[in-house]
Amino acid sequence: MAFYITLLFVWGQYAPPFLKPNIAYIIGAKGHMYSRINEVQQVQNVDILFLGSSHAYRGFDSRIFTRAGYSSFNLGSSSQTPIQTHILLDRYLKKIHPKLIIYEVYPEVFCIDGVESSLDLISNDKNDIHSAKMVLELNHPKVYNTYLFALVNELFNINEGFKEPKVKHNDTYISGGYVERKMSHYIKEASKSDEWKFKKKQLTRFDIVVEGINRKNIPIVFVNAPIVPSLYHSYSNNDEFDQLISGKGKYLNFNNLLALDDSLHFYDHHHLNQSGVAIFNKRLIEILENDGSLSGIK
Amino acid sequence: MLFNSIDFAVFLPLVFILYWFVFKNNTNRQNLFLTLSSYVFYGWWDWRFLSLILFSTIVDYTIGIGLLKSEKQKNRKLLLWISILVNLGFLGFFKYYNFFVDNFIHAFSFFGSDIKANSLHLILPVGISFYTFQTLSYTIDVYRRKLEPTKNFFAFSSFVGFFPQLVAGPIERATHLLPQFYKKRRFNYAFAVDGMRQILWGLFKKVVIADNCAEFANEIFNHSADMNGSTLLLGALFFTFQIYGDFSGYSDIAIGTSRLFGFDLKRNFAFPYFSRDIAEFWRRWHISLSTWFRDYLYIPLGGSKGSMFKKVRNVFIIFLVSGFWHGANWTFVLWGAVNAFYFVPLLLYKKNRNHIDVVAKNRIFPKLKELGQMTLTFSLTTLAWIIFRAENVGHALEYIQGVFSSSVMSMPHFHNSPKANSTILLIVFMMWIEWIGRQDDHALNTLLIKKKRLVRWSFYSFIVFLMGMFMATEESPFIYFQF
Numbered sequence: 001m002a003f004y005i006t007l008l009f010v011w012g013q014y015a016p017p018f019l020k021p022n023i024a025y026i027i028g029a030k031g032h033m034y035s036r037i038n039e040v041q042q043v044q045n046v047d048i049l050f051l052g053s054s055h056a057y058r059g060f061d062s063r064i065f066t067r068a069g070y071s072s073f074n075l076g077s078s079s080q081t082p083i084q085t086h087i088l089l090d091r092y093l094k095k096i097h098p099k100l101i102i103y104e105v106y107p108e109v110f111c112i113d114g115v116e117s118s119l120d121l122i123s124n125d126k127n128d129i130h131s132a133k134m135v136l137e138l139n140h141p142k143v144y145n146t147y148l149f150a151l152v153n154e155l156f157n158i159n160e161g162f163k164e165p166k167v168k169h170n171d172t173y174i175s176g177g178y179v180e181r182k183m184s185h186y187i188k189e190a191s192k193s194d195e196w197k198f199k200k201k202q203l204t205r206f207d208i209v210v211e212g213i214n215r216k217n218i219p220i221v222f223v224n225a226p227i228v229p230s231l232y233h234s235y236s237n238n239d240e241f242d243q244l245i246s247g248k249g250k251y252l253n254f255n256n257l258l259a260l261d262d263s264l265h266f267y268d269h270h271h272l273n274q275s276g277v278a279i280f281n282k283r284l285i286e287i288l289e290n291d292g293s294l295s296g297i298k
Numbered sequence: 299m300l301f302n303s304i305d306f307a308v309f310l311p312l313v314f315i316l317y318w319f320v321f322k323n324n325t326n327r328q329n330l331f332l333t334l335s336s337y338v339f340y341g342w343w344d345w346r347f348l349s350l351i352l353f354s355t356i357v358d359y360t361i362g363i364g365l366l367k368s369e370k371q372k373n374r375k376l377l378l379w380i381s382i383l384v385n386l387g388f389l390g391f392f393k394y395y396n397f398f399v400d401n402f403i404h405a406f407s408f409f410g411s412d413i414k415a416n417s418l419h420l421i422l423p424v425g426i427s428f429y430t431f432q433t434l435s436y437t438i439d440v441y442r443r444k445l446e447p448t449k450n451f452f453a454f455s456s457f458v459g460f461f462p463q464l465v466a467g468p469i470e471r472a473t474h475l476l477p478q479f480y481k482k483r484r485f486n487y488a489f490a491v492d493g494m495r496q497i498l499w500g501l502f503k504k505v506v507i508a509d510n511c512a513e514f515a516n517e518i519f520n521h522s523a524d525m526n527g528s529t530l531l532l533g534a535l536f537f538t539f540q541i542y543g544d545f546s547g548y549s550d551i552a553i554g555t556s557r558l559f560g561f562d563l564k565r566n567f568a569f570p571y572f573s574r575d576i577a578e579f580w581r582r583w584h585i586s587l588s589t590w591f592r593d594y595l596y597i598p599l600g601g602s603k604g605s606m607f608k609k610v611r612n613v614f615i616i617f618l619v620s621g622f623w624h625g626a627n628w629t630f631v632l633w634g635a636v637n638a639f640y641f642v643p644l645l646l647y648k649k650n651r652n653h654i655d656v657v658a659k660n661r662i663f664p665k666l667k668e669l670g671q672m673t674l675t676f677s678l679t680t681l682a683w684i685i686f687r688a689e690n691v692g693h694a695l696e697y698i699q700g701v702f703s704s705s706v707m708s709m710p711h712f713h714n715s716p717k718a719n720s721t722i723l724l725i726v727f728m729m730w731i732e733w734i735g736r737q738d739d740h741a742l743n744t745l746l747i748k749k750k751r752l753v754r755w756s757f758y759s760f761i762v763f764l765m766g767m768f769m770a771t772e773e774s775p776f777i778y779f780q781f
Contacts, residue, residue, distance in 0.1 A: 003755075003756065003759040003763075004759060004762060004763055004766065007759075007760070007763045008763070008766070008767075011763075011767065017716070018716035018717065018719055018720050019720055019723075019767075020767060021717055021720065021767070021768060022766065022767050022768065022769065022771070023767070115771075139304060140771060141766060141769050141771060142771055144766070145766060145767065
């Protein structure tokens with residue numbers, strides 16, 4: 001074991017990427033998770049906490065909510081499945097102490113094993129007993145190796161001086177956890193018919209997460225953020241997903257609530273561009289204010 | 299249960315401990331325990347098909363006893379035919395029923411007749427081709443009076459269901475394996491450690507070589523119409539190493555695991571890609587099946603005796619049947635035929651036993667001539683594997699046409715080529731280790747055996763590290779499970 005970890009560490013540090021396919025330790029990867037985790041350490045008592053996948057951290061603009069009078073923090077991460085949401089809440093919910101949670105639910109995260117998101121978390125957050133449990137649960141060679149590599153890195157403080165740039169490629173990190181994509185427009189492509197195939201373990205974990213939040217008496221609103229309409233309608237069982245989530249609490253599916261244009265409001269087939277985000281967020285605030293979900297929060 | 303699964307990683311040590319520490323003083327209890335463990339191992343996949351194994355075990359055990367009591371040749375023959383019909387009946391029904399029905403309908407529709415017959419939704423029971431042949435070998439050998447029929451049911455049920463080789467061989471002969479179940483077993487440390495080494499190498503070949511090659515082979519074969527010649531050639535090479543890593547890896551794990559329990563299984567692979575002609579290749583590839591067909595089909599047909607016509611006919615029969623054994627698809631039959639075509643010239647010119655010994659024995663490097671012979675044999679084998687892997691005969695022919703097109707001179711192009719580079723390096727590593735160990739039973743048999751423990755263990759740890767670093771992230775079943 002000692003030999004394995006030593007070799008893993010040396011190999012992970014010096015081997016070219018094509019020779020380490022099962023180590024995915026990327027500190028400061030796309031999505032600005034490192035900056036978000038750094039910032040969350042200072043955050044306390046916000047009005048709204050956002051959870052979810054890249055649709056969350058690229059879809060809920062903290063500046064728009066601030067302008068509307070609500071403080072917020074976005075704890076979304078790439079392909080975040082309920083397994084990672086559970087860990088993040090265990091670590092930070094008590095400190096953030098939000099008055100409302102907006103939980104972005106994208107059907108795809110219920111259909112995947114959660115490896116990508118766990119690698120993001122292992123690389124950019126501290127590793128504790130929660131991560132160890134997650135690693136065992138995922139039982140994936142890439143996750144084991146990355147976790148061991150991250151532990152050795154933490155042990156020797158290898159990343160102590162690391163600073164993640166605010167602007168990377170076309171992404172800018174905005175205080176509050178949001179990531180703004182440089183304005184661009186999606187060029188429409190045909191989508192093949194498909195079906196969501198939900199994984200039981202993600203649904204079970206989702207229930208546990210929701211129960212945990214309910215026990216703390218924090219209201220939750222589930223939001224299905226808009227994706228390109230042709231992609232959305234290519235899935236035959238969207239109704240099944242709607243039924244599944246609406247049974248857990250207040251649920252807003254913006255694929256049915258907003259009429260957005262493929263090219264004008266998206267930069268790829270499932271992410272809104274800044275124009276789309278502005279429309280989406282304003283409409284969300286409007287609905288939540290009208291139905292009283294935001295009353296008494298300001 | 300897959301050898302490369304967490305379930306098996308828990309199952310094996312548990313069975314090992316109970317076998318050696320709880321049941322060590324009683325061979326019958328050890329056999330009973332092995333039978334039950336084997337049924338758990340098999341039932342993990344689908345417990346319903348345990349009834350087939352149990353039925354086959356009871357039938358052949360009873361027939362064995364019947365053969366013991368019966369002296370009349372007529373009765374003995376009848377008992378043998380009952381065993382053959384029961385065993386091949388199950389195999390034929392589960393494996394070939396749909397194939398024959400579909401081809402029957404197709405043939406009649408060709409002549410304008412509209413036949414109504416339904417294919418059944420049959421699940422092929424894992425390992426049926428292997429344990430059927432194993433039990434048949436028992437009945438045939440008892441019938442031929444080469445083996446005393448057993449009265450010990452637990453020994454016999456362990457022999458039929460022995461979990462290390464139950465689902466994908468090696469196909470054991472009753473004359474070799476069954477007597478081992480009668481003997482009192484003593485734990486042999488050196489034997490078990492060698493088994494561990496063989497398991498390690500087998501796992502490396504499976505999870506690193508076969509599963510990584512599978513990713514590229516599948517991508518290229520599944521989209522072959524869109525690929526250029528060089529990519530198709532690369533796809534064929536990836537499949538060539540996939541099937542070797544997969545099947546020889548499985549055999550190594552099976553043989554190594556058996557050694558942990560004190561059993562010696564037959565060798566199934568003897569570094570076939572270092573063969574200098576096709577005859578040598580077939581003496582080194584899936585040895586337990588080749589020798590089964592040799593002893594129970596080829597020799598009864600007359601083997602290489604008789605007229606030239608008979609010799610050639612026998613070669614074709616054995617290769618076609620062997621191809622068809624692999625699956626209910628014309629591709630396997632064609633693959634068998636192609637190998638027969640490769641083999642026949644060697645037989646006609648009496649060169650089929652030219653290369654009995656290992657290549658470059660006691661030398662580090664092969665001679666240039668040997669290298670040329672190995673390259674030619676490897677190329678012919680790769681060409682045949684295209685037919686084996688293709689979805690149907692049309693696909694195989696199109697694929698081969700693509701390989702021989704002018705675009706074979708252009709650069710290969712497919713998804714995730716950096717990972718393909720690391721996979722190629724790993725294949726080179728595997729072949730290098732196998733070349734060093736080619737004179738032994740398996741690649742790690744004596745490798746570094748005279749070096750200090752630290753050196754040996756560092757090397758084994760390095761292989762474990764390579765597995766951790768490069769193992770394919772999708773757990774995939776062994777190819778031969780489907781046969």
